[in-house]
Amino acid sequence: MRLVTYRVDVEAEGRLGVLVDGLVIDVAKLGARAGVPLPSRMLDFIDLGPVAVAELKLLLDEAKGRWPVDGARPLASVKLLAPIPRPRKNVFGIGLNYIDHVAESAAALDTSADLPKKPVIFSKPPTSVIAPGEPIVHRADITQQLDWEIELGAIIGTTAQRVSREDALKHVFGYTTLIDMSARDCRRAGQWIYSKGQDSYCPMGPCIVTADEIPDPQTLDLWLTVNGVEKQRNNTSHMLFKVDELIADISQGITLEPGDIIATGTPEGVGAGRSPQEWVWPGDVIEGEVVGIGKLRHSIVAG
Template identity: 55%
Template sequence: MLLVSYTRDGDEARRLGVQRDDTVIDIATLTAEYGAVVPGLGAAPATVLDLVHAAPEAVAALTELLTRPVPEAARHPLAEVTLKAPLRPGKIVGVGLNYTEHVAESARTLDTDKELPQRPVLFSKPATAVTGPGEPIWHDGDLTTQLDWECELAVVIGRTAKRVRPEDALDHVFGYSIVNDISARDQRRSEQWFYSKGQDSYAPFGPAVRTADDVPDPHALDLSLRVNGEVKQKGNTRHMLFRIPELIADISAGMTLEPGDVIATGSPAGVGASFTPQQFLTPGDMVEATVESIGTLRNPVVDAR
């Protein structure tokens, strides 16, 4: 299933939907039609996060529910709803330098180590950095002139993970989405990345979550990013240096991952700092991050001042 969080008709209450092509199916309306009860909740899940916290059987129950005829009242054209960030993560764990070519370009332009990491390079983004599809990436010219992009596959955790073995790690994944890891390259402080990557709006997230049962191999997905229609990044998740089971095992060895947490798994080559001359985002730009089977996350760059 391709899950979305959306609003409609000016109502700011967020609703859980399933996207099928150009239609969003409202789960609460569908459930009311058939009197279905989702296991683990006692009622229809109201949000994506409700579904994440429910028992795994809830996804199966919704999948079965969606095999039934969908009443017209539950169908909304995608163009008539406003998609939001799928959920607000408890924490976002970023993975740096996780594609070989990105390691090389970062060493050349950002003074990072030219040697391949021997363990995952981890950093964090606060939940306040999250912004949804269509919402602005804020450009504050008083803070940065080097606002950069990174298209990344996002892993949404579905079960509490503590000291998980790699062979069991994918059992803890609820689904997959997109994070655009925005960075103010000139706000790295003593090589620490938190402020550079953690400012408000620096984690565009969405536009949907594809449930794990619908992704046969998360390490075979094309990624790309465009700025104003021009391709800047193009890669595939098979080129990850540390794959998702290794990442979950490494992180959970000392940090509990909880349902709704997000791992941003790293960026392929083609960030703005790698170009000659360097290219950075400015107000008026439109950034589009795409991951196969999930969709395209579009965000305008807007002057914050």
């Protein structure tokens, strides 16, 4: 299933929907018609665990296109928010997780040329998350080196504490597309959170594809363009640490909870690694996609 958070006007609260044949079906209203209580928010739905996914699938099959009168809207008529508009915790970011990106970062930044022996973990605050299509804010007084990174996002579905790699993917609810914006000149003594965690630096969406539809997250193409010019194209098979390894590693010391998000790293092709280096500026447009999940398109605006 492809789950979204949407609203019908600027004042409405975000509601949980499922995409079916170009329509957004309201999950809570679909459940109410069948006498099945289902939540109206994504995080509440994730909290219910696999039983909620199974119940929703059953309701969709039973409806067979006979949707609630006030619970089905054309996708073009609604505003999509980030699937999880306000994460409960910081997004877990993974740095240097594609081999060629390790090399380009070592050449352009102050990172090591040696392949990491363990995942490199940083974080992005909940306030960095923005919806599909919302502007990415360029603060010229803070950065002159705003950069791009296309990434697969993994959404945790059930609590993962000290899990093995073999069991790790059982804890995944689904996957989404992320763009990890980075102010390269805002790294402080090797710390990345201010560089990567500023407001609007985590575009997310347009949906979450449930894990049953992506049994192997290491087979996905991903790409990014700036003003229509391709900058990144790769496949998640080239991750240094695979999704199951990331979950197993983080969970040894930090309990992963339902709704937690892992941004799994970016391939080569970032602006910092180019010669000469390239940055984005107000007026530029970034597009990126994890194929099979969805595309994001964002303009850069002055802030």
